[in-house]
Structures are given as structure tokens and as C-alpha cells.
Amino acid sequence: MKYLDILKGAAVAAAVTVAGLAPALAQDYPTGPVTIVVPFGQGGATDQLARMFAPALEERLGQPIVIVNQPGAGGAVGLANLAVSRPDGYTFGVGSDSTLAARPIMDSSGYTSESFDTVARMVSIPSGIAVAADSPYETLDDLVQAIRGGENLTWSGSGIGSGPHLAMAVFLAQNDLEATYVNSNSGQEAMVKLLSGEVDFFSGGGSNYPPMIGDDGSSDIRVLALAAEERWQYLPDVPTHTEEGYPYLRSQWFGLVAPAGIPQEAIDAMSAAVQETLEDPAFQDRLDQFYFNPAYLGPQEMAAAIEEEAAAFRPILEEAGLAAD
């Protein structure tokens, strides 16, 4: 199966070269294979998501989808190269809240918010906050009151400028709270810091938590709240921030973008294919495996969502000295 994929990839790469020489885009898009750049390594959640989407999109578009993994700098390297690739409608990339809304504000990103055309938001995971099971903080309110009471607490999440980092930083700023951020390279590394007692609380997308909880409900961690509108289907016992008295909505999401200036028909066709895929009940079962919620937004809505998040992130990034001048 996998070997076949590689052979297919090679054949497709050759076909792409030929297609590149062909004259302008035909009306009946797509006429050739479509590349999706995953700016993360093989095996990660983003990669699995793209590989789950690929066969469904192939079926709807009638052309092979090629996944190219180009990892580096939390997704920024792959997107920087996508930004300068040919806007012919045959190259797309997977972006996220942090790479599309925060990274362009930051120094030395290699792209700006104008570098891409938004195509479709695909899935989201609510942001969450957790403490170790032996922590004195039983609820989100306990934690907030402790910080207000002058306790110097530390926290961690997957990397500075990442979705989980920004989600918590925005929450703390909105509630006038101060806590010390200790950096980690991945969500798992941050989880190790939580369990070792090095940090007092943890910020991460909801998908971090279910694997940590045993079948009998026992766990080394306690999830205090999730920043969603309603309770999350995979953790029905965990309250929302709003229920806890601190209204806050934030999710980590993934969506398709393309280099700016691609033909409108390519955007429309791809966006429609993503929407149809997400509406397929069989596909939703597969999303369950990775604790993703289907979260389709069309091209304009997605662009608006990015702008809104960028506005929330900007003051945080400026205060941290990360924003470009």
C-alpha cells in the first residue's frame, strides 16, 4: 500500500512536470494531479489529517492528490516555500491558526497574510487547560484566584508562537493574569513538564487529553476546562471556560491555503470538495480517531476568522517582542 504510494508519487511528480508545460488552466479544473504541502513531518496529526483527506478529495476531484511533507519551524518553512510557488491551482498547503494568523505578524516569517488565498478550513480542536492530578487547583477558578493572589505559577505548551501557547497567552492577558511561560518543543514535552512538576499548568489542544485518561477514568492529569462553546464530545465531563465563569473561545484548527492569485475556479472546486468530504458521516468517524471536529469554513469566512485571530494575537506578540516592526 505504502510502496504503491511512493511509486504513485514518483509517477505523479513526472506528470506534474509535464502538466506545468501545458498551456493555461482549462475550464474543467482539475486536469492534472494536485499537490498538498504538509508543513510537518510524516506521522504527525497534520500529516495524518492530510492523508485522510487525500483519497476523499481524489474521489471528488477525479485527480490524484500528492502529499508532500516539508517540515520545519512549526509549519513555517513549508508555508514559506508554498508562498513563492506557482499559483496555478495545482499546489495547496495545510495551514493552521498559528501559522496563518500569528506567524505573519512575527519577525522573519518569509510570508505575510497577503501571501495566500484561503480555500477552506477543515477541522478544529478546542484549546484546553490541564493541571497534574496532585495539583491543589481543582477548577479553573482555583487556578485564576491563585494567580490573582500573587502566586508565581509556571505553564507550558507546544512551542513559543504555537497555537497552544497563543491560546493561553491571550486568555491570561484578557483576564489580567501573569504567569511564567516555560517553553517546550512539542505538546508531549510540555506534558512531561507538567507531570514532573516543573510547570503548574499546561495549555494544549483537546486531543492531548483523551490518550492520558485510562479506561476507568483514572489519569495523571486533570483537565480544568476547554475553550469551546459547548462541552466537547470526547471529554463530556470537562466544563467549558464559560461554564467556569471565564468566557473564552479558542481552538486549534487546520485549513487549506494556496499561493495568492490562484484561479477562482480552483478555489471553488477544492473548497466544495472539502465541504462535501466533511459532511460525509463515514469520514466523520475517521476524524474521531484523532479527536478532530469538522469545522468547515468557506474561503471568505476563513479569511475573516484569520483576521479576527490575528487581531487577538497581535498585542500578545508585540508584548513578547515577537512582532515585526
Added chain:
Amino acid sequence: MDLISHLAGGFAEIADPLVLLFVLIGAIVGMVFGAAPGLTATSAIVLFLPVTYAMGPTTSMALLLGIYCSGYFAGSIPAILLNTPGAPGSAATALDGYTLAMQGHGDRAIITAIVSSFVGGLFSLTLLALIAPSLARVALSFTSVEYFTFALVGIVCVAGISRGSMVKGLAAAFIGILASTVGLDPVSGVGRFLFGQPNLMGGIPTTAALIGLFAVAQMLLLSTKRRDDAEVLPAQETTPVSVVIGDLVRNKWLTLKSAAIGALIGILPGTGPSIASWVSYSDALRTAKPGDKYGKGEVKGVIACEVSNNAVTGGALVPLLTLGIPGDPVTAVLIGALMIQGFETGPFFIPQNTELFYAILLLLLVSNILMLVIGISGRKLAAKILQIPHGIMVPCILVVAGAGAFSIASNPFYLKLVIIFGLLGYLMVRFKFPTAPAVLGIVLGPILEQNLRNALTANQMDPTIFFTRPISLVTLMFMCLLLWAWLKPTKQKKGKATDAEMSG
């Protein structure tokens, strides 16, 4: 009780003809690469890494661990027959091995090397099975403070690898650390040394640096070198394996001690088979009995080196699987191999992937057995690899290296990096700077930096935290002990080098 069911699970994982086939392929590849001078187990693993992308985790580990075990051993074949160690770890073996070959006992030396490697491998495997699961549990209580001191010991050990010139070893390590600072600052997120090149945001991938420093540099060196004809050895008498086993049994304490030294050195982050074989060789010298003729064809010399350099394999996997810190350059590549399969090494690895962990243990066992069988049956053939003309070998390896570099991240930019690091590696080897410390510098640099900064941030910038946490304090004291042990003999030999070393 638990162990048995886990082992059974592991068996189920590896009881697949494809998996076993790949261990075999790995063992043969390791044998070839180890025996060819200039090619090492490390370069073999780097070159074959891209092949594993499409495999499952068990198959991929099967191939890589097969290369790992037999590659570490095979370097001793050219060391014994040609006085040219196939890998740095076999340099010490040449001392007695080559002398034995000149006396017509080359076959005995090779069989001794094979059997000793097997014993060393088994010893370290047992150690890994016994301590890794419990260490993983302990590791969950480690914080940035401990990780920083471990990495610091690693850097100190790196300096120790480079016997002869500790200064050059340290310089090479610092070149690696410098290269590791390229990319987004891991703590503040600001870009460093990007030169307007977005591809550098992700930093320099260890694999690209490894391919450049090891494979490309060595090929450049080979292509400038004229072929040396092997000195003519006397006809070699064949030795039955039973004689060699008798040797080992007679020297059981030496064997055990060398195995322990090898495994412990493997556990230390940053050290590898080179230092292990030198340390146990010098220890064997220290405890030599009257009548031993070390350096003039002493079988015990071969035993000490070979037992310990293969005992490194299991030991080096301990910090990799429990802390996510590589024990030697090869395990640094294994981190990447596991990551591609979706596994993150660290304290969660064993609890969450128990089956895979036991499969890895069994694969190591199988690799060691295969190494023994292939080594004994194919030892004459392996010597032939030395005769492949450079004109064929160099271009082949370079093509594979290029393909490997591209496939790290389907990014053509990394090809440029590999060329740059190849030239750098060539210059380093020409001017006798060891390249292994540079690679470990790239791996350990970020661990040092991030954990130092995190430890201080989390503790209100209070540096005393490194002395008040017990494990960290013990580690630092151990480091001082190592430094003392390494610097003392050098001081006696030549006093004027001392200043430079103290400041380094």
C-alpha cells in the same frame, strides 16, 4: 509475569517474514559498511534512513538495528587485516589485532572480535531490558534542570572522545553547537542566522549535517587519496571457534568488566564505541598481568576492545528511549527514524509503546545472533569489500547521499546544506578535527540551550537550582570526576597543553 506477556507481544511484532528479512538485510549492509574503511555504521544508517519512511515502525527498526549491531563490529575486520579501522570504534582493536594477523593469527583475531562483540551486545541488551522501563518511570520526575546537566555531561564526554587532542574535540563540538543555533530561537521564537532564507527557520536538520560530515566528507577524502596496497600478510591459519570461546571463558572477568564499561559509556549521552573501546583497552592495560603482551599480539586486547564497543549498542538506547537524549551519533539518527513513524522518544515512549519497546529488544537480540552467524561464515568475503575501486564506490555513495538529503523534508534546500557540511567535514578531517563531536554538538546544543534557559526561567533566574536538586548535583559531581580523570594523565604527558585545555 508482565514481562512474559510483553515479550510475547514483542515476538508477535517481529514474527513477520518481512521484519526478519530486513534485520538480515540490515546485518549484511552493516557488515559491508562497517568493513569498508571510511564508511561507518553511522553513515549506513543515515543513508538507509529514507528507505524506512514507507515501512512500519517494526520493519524500520529491524533494518536500522541490524545495521547498528553488525556495523559496530565489522569495522574490526579491516582493522585486523589492514591496520585500517573501518570505523573509529575499531581503532583500538587494530593495536593487537593487526599484530596477530602479522603473526599469522588473523583468523583467530577476527573470530575473537566476532564472539566478543556478540557477548558485549548480549550484555548491554540485558541491561537495557532491566533498567530502561524503571528508568523511564524515574525520568518522568526529571525537569529542565536535570536535562541540562545530563547534556552538559554529554558535551564533556564528547571532548573525551577525541583522545589526542581534547581541544580539537571541543572545537568540533562547538562548531556543531554553533550550527545548532541557526533557526528560530527555541525559547523566544525570534529568528537567528537566517540570512533572509526562510528554509533556515527550522534550523539545520541533524540528518543533513550527518550526511555531509560523514558520508560526503569521507567520499571527498577517498577521491583525493591514492589507493594503498595492503601489506602482504603471511598465510593465515584457520582457528576453530571453540578455541576462541575458551579464550573468553578464561578471561571472564576481563570480558565482564569490558562489557560493563561499554554499556555505561553507551548510556552517557554523547559518547560512542570509540571512547568505550579505548577506555576498556586502557583499563585492560592497567590491570595487565606479567606475561601479557599487549600491543604485541595479545588476544585479550582484542577481547577488551570488541566486547566494549558492541556493549555500547544497548547502553546507548537507554537514554534514547527513556529521556529522548541520544547516547551516540547512531541513536541520534534513530530519534529521527522513530519520529517519522510518529513516535516521540522520551519518558512516555516505553509506557505508551510497550510492544514496540520489546520488539526493539528482540530485534537487537536477533541482530546480534545474525551478526555472529554472518560474521563467522562471511568473514573472508567481508575482507573483499576493501577491494572495491574508489572510482565506483565514491559516485554511488554520493548519489545515495544526495537522495537521502532531499528526502529528509522533500526540500531541495537541504542538498545545499549537505554540500556545505560535506566541505566543512572534509576540511575538519584534513586538519584532524574529529567530526563525531560536531554532530553531537548539533544534537546536544539545543538541549543544553533550551533546558538552561527553561530551568532559569522557571526558577526566577536562580542559578543555585543546579546545585540544590540532588540528581543534578550528583550529575555535576560526576562530570567533575570525568574531567579530572581525563585531564590528569594529559597533564603529566605534556604540561604546556594544560592551559588550553583548562580554558576549553
